[in-house]
Amino acid sequence: MSTVSAHSLQASLANCTILVIDDSEAVRTAFEVLLSLHGARVLAAATPDEGLAALAHEGVHLIIQDMNFRREATSGEEGIALFHEIRARFPHVPIVLLTAWTHLETAVELVRAGAADYIAKPWDDARLLTSVRNLIDLGRARAEAAEWRRARREARTELAERFDLRSVIYESEAMHALVSTATQVARADVPVLILGPNGVGKEVLADIVQANSERTGRFEAADGGTLFLDELGTLSGSGQAKLLRVLQTGEFERLGSNVTRRTHVRIIAATNTNLRQAIRDGTFREDLYYRLNVIELAVPPLAERREDILPLAQHFLERGFTLTPAAEEALRRYPWPGNVRELQNAIRRACLLATGSVIGVASLNLPADQPGNDDAVQPDRALVEQALERAHGVIAHAARELGLSRQALYRRMEKLGLRGP
Secondary structure, eight states: OOHHHHHHHHHHHTTOEEEEEOSOHHHHHHHHHHHHTTTOEEEEESSHHHHHHHHHHSOOSEEEEESOOSTTOOSOHHHHHHHHHHHHHOTTSOEEEEESSOOHHHHHHHHHTTOOEEEESSOOHHHHHHHHHHHHHHHHHHHHHHHHHHHHHHHHHHHHHHSOOTTOOOOOHHHHHHHHHHHHHTTSSSOEEEEOOTTSOHHHHHHHHHHTTTOOOSTTTTTTSEEEEOSGGGOOHHHHHHHHHHHHHOEEEOTTOOOEEEOOOEEEEEESSOHHHHHHHTSSOHHHHHHHTTEEEEOOOGGGOGGGHHHHHHHHSOTTOEEOHHHHHHHHHSOOTTHHHHHHHHHHHHHHHOSSSEEOHHHHOOOSOSTTOTTTTOOOHHHHHHHHHHTTTOHHHHHHHHTOOHHHHHHHHHHHTOOOO
16 A cells, blocks of 8 residues: 555544444454554444444444354345344444355345445455545545534524524525625615526515615605615616616606605615626616625526525425425426526426326426436436335336336436336
């Protein structure tokens, strides 16, 4: 093993606890020597009961378990039972299965059930150490991701406790940053310009600013308050001039009146127009742009914040309806050119047209010819297996749930190496 890889392995296994469950003392000792040399703390158990007891009292990062625990046993039944018991009680601990009795179908079934790897005796030290290091690193990455998600949930909760967020639905960091900024500037007496394509929820951000600003109304009613101007980019030249006058002097005239009135109003404006390009094209006033663009909130399209798709979809679902895993995957992969508005319409349409309370891919009726949507109707192995299980092996029923034709599902199964009923 090279110096670089040895250092990498040492860094990965440092401060990690690995449990070895094997009836052979020689095997337990060999693993203890091999893994401890690279920085790991090794616990050894000779029987399934000893292994489960160790798991109940120790923080374990990885398990290496034998498949047979009696000299005459070769079926692997004891190991299979232990594996399922560990998965049920300690689902987040990765398991490497170790046996001198190798059977491909058993290995495949256990990997499908959640085993992290499958290694035959006599093992290759380099391969084993690589697998252990990768699994430990993956576990650390998952733990860090879980901690990051927990911290993000706490930040959202804290923000919701301090401000009126108008029941906004989001999971993404991009939206959290925007919502946080909206609450920070809500009480400030400065204009806010909200940019973004149609359907992304610009009005929701405007509502948050409004709700936390203690201001209301139109020009006259909003004297000392806030006025929301939607579709700013479509304002005519004369309308832009009048708005600029209000911002500069606070003066305006009612329609059909020559009487000049004064007001002090805070503007929140929203548009899907590229205002910088409109300025270059001569269709939008540069001086008005800089008057309005003191605080800019740019809402990204839904395709750039995919963490928000499923929370929004669940919010839009009518009571009593659920989405299949394949439908959820299709929602995640679809590019959503119409953004949140298109998602809302798709869910409402599916609830109306669904023949039951479970909504599959076919009920979503998502267009198949959108750029970037090639994978939306290409479910992965797990989704196909789940659909087949729910359909009790009936290809037509599974295909309907996945939004595929029977022929397309057969082709997908062949590509994934799945056998038909």
